[in-house]
Amino acid sequence: MLKELKTPEELSIWKDAQQMITKARKDGVETVWDRFEQQKPGCKFCELGLTCKNCNMGPCRVSLKENGKMQRGICGADGDVIVARNFGRFVAGGSAGHSDHGRDLIELLEAIVEGDAPDYSIRNEDKLRRVSEELGVDTEGKAMLDIAGELADICFADFGSRKKELGFVTRVPEVRREIWRKFKVMPRGIDREIAEMMHRTHMGCDNDAVSTLLHSARTSLGDGWGGSMIGTELSDIIFGLPKPSESKVSLGVIKADHVNILVHGHNPVVSEMVLAAAKDPEMIDRAQAAGAEGINIGGLCCTGNELLGRQGIPMAGNHLMTELAIVTGAVEAVVVDYQCIMPSMVQAAACYHTKFITTADKARFTGATHISFDTAKAAAQAREIVDIAIKSYEERDSARVEIPDTSVDVMTGFSNEALLEMLGGSLEPLLEAIKGGSIRGVVAIVGCNNPKFQHDSQNVGLAKELIKRDILVLVTGCVTTAAGKAGLLVPGGAEMAGEGLKKICNSLNIPPALHFGSCVDNSRVIHLCAMIADALGVDISDLPVWGASPEWYSEKAVAIGLYCVASGIPVQIGTPPQITGSKLVTDIAVSGLEDIFGASFLVEPDFKKAATEMDKRISTKRKALGLSE
Numbered sequence: 001m002l003k004e005l006k007t008p009e010e011l012s013i014w015k016d017a018q019q020m021i022t023k024a025r026k027d028g029v030e031t032v033w034d035r036f037e038q039q040k041p042g043c044k045f046c047e048l049g050l051t052c053k054n055c056n057m058g059p060c061r062v063s064l065k066e067n068g069k070m071q072r073g074i075c076g077a078d079g080d081v082i083v084a085r086n087f088g089r090f091v092a093g094g095s096a097g098h099s100d101h102g103r104d105l106i107e108l109l110e111a112i113v114e115g116d117a118p119d120y121s122i123r124n125e126d127k128l129r130r131v132s133e134e135l136g137v138d139t140e141g142k143a144m145l146d147i148a149g150e151l152a153d154i155c156f157a158d159f160g161s162r163k164k165e166l167g168f169v170t171r172v173p174e175v176r177r178e179i180w181r182k183f184k185v186m187p188r189g190i191d192r193e194i195a196e197m198m199h200r201t202h203m204g205c206d207n208d209a210v211s212t213l214l215h216s217a218r219t220s221l222g223d224g225w226g227g228s229m230i231g232t233e234l235s236d237i238i239f240g241l242p243k244p245s246e247s248k249v250s251l252g253v254i255k256a257d258h259v260n261i262l263v264h265g266h267n268p269v270v271s272e273m274v275l276a277a278a279k280d281p282e283m284i285d286r287a288q289a290a291g292a293e294g295i296n297i298g299g300l301c302c303t304g305n306e307l308l309g310r311q312g313i314p315m316a317g318n319h320l321m322t323e324l325a326i327v328t329g330a331v332e333a334v335v336v337d338y339q340c341i342m343p344s345m346v347q348a349a350a351c352y353h354t355k356f357i358t359t360a361d362k363a364r365f366t367g368a369t370h371i372s373f374d375t376a377k378a379a380a381q382a383r384e385i386v387d388i389a390i391k392s393y394e395e396r397d398s399a400r401v402e403i404p405d406t407s408v409d410v411m412t413g414f415s416n417e418a419l420l421e422m423l424g425g426s427l428e429p430l431l432e433a434i435k436g437g438s439i440r441g442v443v444a445i446v447g448c449n450n451p452k453f454q455h456d457s458q459n460v461g462l463a464k465e466l467i468k469r470d471i472l473v474l475v476t477g478c479v480t481t482a483a484g485k486a487g488l489l490v491p492g493g494a495e496m497a498g499e500g501l502k503k504i505c506n507s508l509n510i511p512p513a514l515h516f517g518s519c520v521d522n523s524r525v526i527h528l529c530a531m532i533a534d535a536l537g538v539d540i541s542d543l544p545v546w547g548a549s550p551e552w553y554s555e556k557a558v559a560i561g562l563y564c565v566a567s568g569i570p571v572q573i574g575t576p577p578q579i580t581g582s583k584l585v586t587d588i589a590v591s592g593l594e595d596i597f598g599a600s601f602l603v604e605p606d607f608k609k610a611a612t613e614m615d616k617r618i619s620t621k622r623k624a625l626g627l628s629e
């Protein structure tokens with residue numbers, strides 16, 4: 001029997017998404033929501049985390065026996081061990097993704113130093129010197145490229161096995177570092193922790209759930225204070241600091257009379273070059289010769305966030321909007337690097353004239369046009385990509401074009417440095433606002449979309465609930481577009497905030513939700529928390545702060561959540577990871593971690609209840625710090 005389709009209004013809160021879901025159905029394009037329904041009912045064992053495929057005696061599935069005891073897999077692993085091992089590998093996957101992205105930035109920095117990446121340069125020498133000095137480089141009297149070479153070596157070394165503690169860990173308050181040393185979760189090497197997680201979860205190794213979970217925390221810390229932080233800091237050095245600027249979001253940023261190129265993925269190494277090529281007068285001439293007014297670059301997901309923050313490039317959409325962007329029929333090319341790119345985009349693109357272009361050899365898609373991106377010839381390859389898009393424009397069928405006419409203003413580009421500059425060079429005004437209660441707390445809403453929820457309902461709902469309570473919101477990753485479309489990323493959004501936060505936003509002319517970058521850039525959030533804790537002379541876990549990922553979906557989101565918790569920042573998530581088959585593991589996640597790290601996970605699918613719980617803890621933390629409410 002055919003299942004009844006949900007209405008577009010039930011699937012997404014946004015008019016542009018609803019319009020394109022309707023068009024997708026008319027055009028016969030399958031979307032993520034269609035496949036979500038096809039996958040129902042899900043496998044209960046997998047949902048609970050009780051399936052193991054770690055060896056070929058299995059796979060095994062375990063469940064509670066009639067006598068109330070947990071069955072064991074063929075090797076004898078019980079449910080707690082199986083759940084913990086699966087969770088550990090999930091965290092390792094997310095940490096590997098972020099960290100390998102970070103490594104790509106080191107390789108680019110090294111190539112710049114060696115003259116092998118002539119189309120790139122170091123745009124922010126000031127940050128290069130500052131970060132290098134922080135990591136122990138003596139920069140006095142040295143040339144920029146020599147310093148960059150030393151910095152690249154230090155960052156590469158953080159991926160290895162020779163260190164006892166990662167370089168950026170010096171940013172963490174000493175009291176927290178002591179906790180990490182005591183529980184043996186101090187990250188030593190980024191790749192090392194990931195590899196050790198794979199080793200521990202091989203049959204016959206770590207068969208103690210608590211031990212495996214602690215190493216999961218260590219692996220995630222290697223991501224947050226290692227791979228991700230390197231990715232963020234080196235991106236700032238090479239491509240420049242995000243600075244507050246204005247832009248637009250929603251599918252309305254796609255222009256009917258332009259060659260539209262959407263960049264998607266995470267790494268700015270490709271998208272920055274595509275942007276530069278699109279600005280080249282010769283390419284614009286070619287586009288005009290093809291009948292277009294010009295070339296329009298739009299962002300999707302986190303590569304979009306990278307360009308939005310640094311270059312003010314508009315965002316077409318977040319995770320669940322990526323297929324829908326193609327459905328406008330006005331996208332000449334989607335250019336992707338890696339992560340969060342739905343394989344279905346190849347099929348969606350094939351329904352129109354859209355060229356789907358992959359650039360990373362580690363992220364190939366069957367059916368795509370692949371251009372193996374090489375930083376030695378980046379500009380030429382970027383021009384080749386733009387050229388493909390221009391040719392594609394000539395194939396566009398205008399009868400199939402329908403672009404939602406909404407686009408919403410946003411203010412973007414709030415790095416820690418930009419925030420400090422805005423505050424007059426010191427955190428003091430922010431601390432005073434927190435102490436005085438105008439800003440009662442800070443919550444970073446992070447990450448993704450998931451068809452388990454009405455698209456963006458939780459992301460936006462939570463953000464609005466928090467700002468009403470005078471809680472400053474930071475957004476990263478795909479929440480950015482959601483917050484932007486809801487009007488929360490402009491100073492006028494402060495009208496939706498409580499009186500205290502509104503006053504601060506008005507006096508600084510900032511929005512009540514600040515765009516802090518891509519999902520890798522959650523490293524900025526933990527760094528900011530460390531700076532605030534240091535300034536107050538307390539541990540991070542003493543602060544009135546939270547992380548939240550109401551609509552998370554990815555392995556990376558869990559790695560982020562866990563490194564926040566292990567850093568002392570509690571994290572709300574809208575759905576649990578696949579751990580609920582083990583009471584032991586679930587209890588540790590939602591309360592046991594509190595005893596070790598002073599923070600744990602809150603699983604709450606209702607944003608109003610989540611906001612209330614988060615608010616309560618913020619009040620408690622404020623009281624403990626002796627701050628007024």
Ligand code: SF4
Binds near residue numbers: 055057059
């Ligand atoms: Fe089954 Fe153990 Fe092999 Fe997992 S490791 S598949 S539980 S026998």
Ligand code: MSK
Binds near residue numbers: 446
């Ligand atoms: S892209 S990890 S859906 S934020 Fe970073 Fe968006 Fe989440 Fe991917």
